[in-house]
Structure formats: structure tokens, C-alpha cells
Amino acid sequence: RLPLVILISGRGSNLQAILEQSRSGQLPVEIRAVISNRPQAQGLERAQRAGIETRVLDHRQYPNREAFDLALMKVIDRYAPELVVLAGFMRILTAEFVRHYQGRLMNIHPSLLPNFPGLDTHRRALQAGKREHGASVHFVTNKVDGGPIILQARVPIYPGDTPDTLAARVLEEEHRIYPEAIRAFAEGKIRLEEERVHWIKD
Numbered sequence: 001r002l003p004l005v006i007l008i009s010g011r012g013s014n015l016q017a018i019l020e021q022s023r024s025g026q027l028p029v030e031i032r033a034v035i036s037n038r039p040q041a042q043g044l045e046r047a048q049r050a051g052i053e054t055r056v057l058d059h060r061q062y063p064n065r066e067a068f069d070l071a072l073m074k075v076i077d078r079y080a081p082e083l084v085v086l087a088g089f090m091r092i093l094t095a096e097f098v099r100h101y102q103g104r105l106m107n108i109h110p111s112l113l114p115n116f117p118g119l120d121t122h123r124r125a126l127q128a129g130k131r132e133h134g135a136s137v138h139f140v141t142n143k144v145d146g147g148p149i150i151l152q153a154r155v156p157i158y159p160g161d162t163p164d165t166l167a168a169r170v171l172e173e174e175h176r177i178y179p180e181a182i183r184a185f186a187e188g189k190i191r192l193e194e195e196r197v198h199w200i201k202d
């Protein structure tokens with residue numbers, strides 16, 4: 001089982017999807033810890049209910065981004081994860097952090113990257129008049145929301161959609177593709193090679 005550490009900031013529904021697949025034996029991972037930068041994150045309770053160790057590192061208690069990321073790296077490394085999973089972790093990470101976990105740091109983003117990096121993706125997709133939207137799982141590199149894409153899922157945009165109805169449609173796909181990408185990594189089917197995702201055929 002691939003040892004994981006999962007970083008969250010909020011609701012934790014992607015965490016929940018990973019957790020459930022791990023519990024049912026569909027995903028060969030061992031979630032060693034869930035770490036949140038927000039003490040009130042709902043995902044912490046989900047982890048605790050599943051008997052997973054949780055940690056809070058409140059970024060507001062650190063003088064700057066560098067200090068926070070260094071502290072975070074120290075805590076993460078105590079669990080010796082082979083993959084660090086960002087699941088709604090709403091902090092930009094320093095170059096040093098990203099370099100340290102190069103090739104073993106994954107993120108999910110609620111858009112069809114390279115479209116709509118950053119925040120508020122659903123509203124922006126609607127405003128742009130798009131007919132399609134989605135989610136992307138990618139390796140994290142120094143370009144924010146710009147790392148090599150592992151998997152994407154597309155959803156249609158319907159007339160009358162609001163940011164909320166669209167977000168719900170995308171989220172369902174997130175819960176499907178994030179465990180799938182992690183499974184591919186755990187089974188040794190993908191790796192990051194010179195800024196590209198290399199798929200190994202079986």
C-alpha cells in the first residue's frame with residue numbers, strides 16, 4: 001500500500017472519496033495523515049471518523065510563506081509518504097516545497113487546465129460562455145496550476161447553470177478521477193519525467 005499524506009483546507013469531499021476507496025480495497029494506499037492549514041476544516045472530522053491521524057498547521061501562526069512551508073515539510077516527512085495529495089489545499093506552495101516533493105506531489109483543480117487556473121473557476125467558465133468545463137489532476141510544479149496533467153474529466157455546461165450547479169457536476173467527476181490518478185501512481189503506471197507525465201503500459 002502506497003503511503004500518503006493528504007493536505008486539505010476545507011470541506012474534504014475529495015479526501016472522503018479517496019478514503020472510501022481505500023477502505024473498500026479499491027485503492028492500494030495507506031493514508032498516514034491528513035494535514036490542514038485551517039483549524040476548522042470539515043475534512044479533519046471526516047479523517048478522524050475514519051481513524052486517520054490529523055494535524056493542523058495554521059498558516060497564520062507563521063511569519064511568512066517560507067517558514068510555514070518549512071514547518072509543513074517537516075511534519076509531512078515524519079510520515080514518510082511516497083505521495084503527497086493536495087485535496088482542496090488552498091495555499092500556493094514555495095519553490096522549495098515543490099522541489100522537495102518533485103514527482104510525488106499531486107493536485108486536483110476544478111477546471112479543464114490550462115483554462116481557468118486560480119480561483120472561482122465555475123463562475124469564470126460560465127461568464128466566458130463555455131459549453132464545457134471539468135476538472136484536472138496534475139503533478140505540481142512551479143507553475144501554479146500549470147503542472148503536467150495526469151487525468152481530466154469533462155462535463156457539459158447547460159443553459160441555466162449557476163456556479164453552484166456547475167460545481168456540483170464537476171465535483172462528482174473530481175471524486176472519480178482523483179482516486180483513479182492516485183491508483184495509477186500507486187500501481188507504478190505513471191511517473192513524472194522531465195516535466196511530462198510518462199504512462200507505463202502493462
Ligand code: GAR
Pocket residue numbers: 008009010011012013014015043087088089090108109110118119171174
Ligand atoms: C475542489 O473542487 C478542488 O478541485 C478545489 O477545491 C475544492 C475542494 O473541495 N481545489 C482548488 O481550487 C485548488 N486550487 P473538497 O475540500 O470538498 O475536496
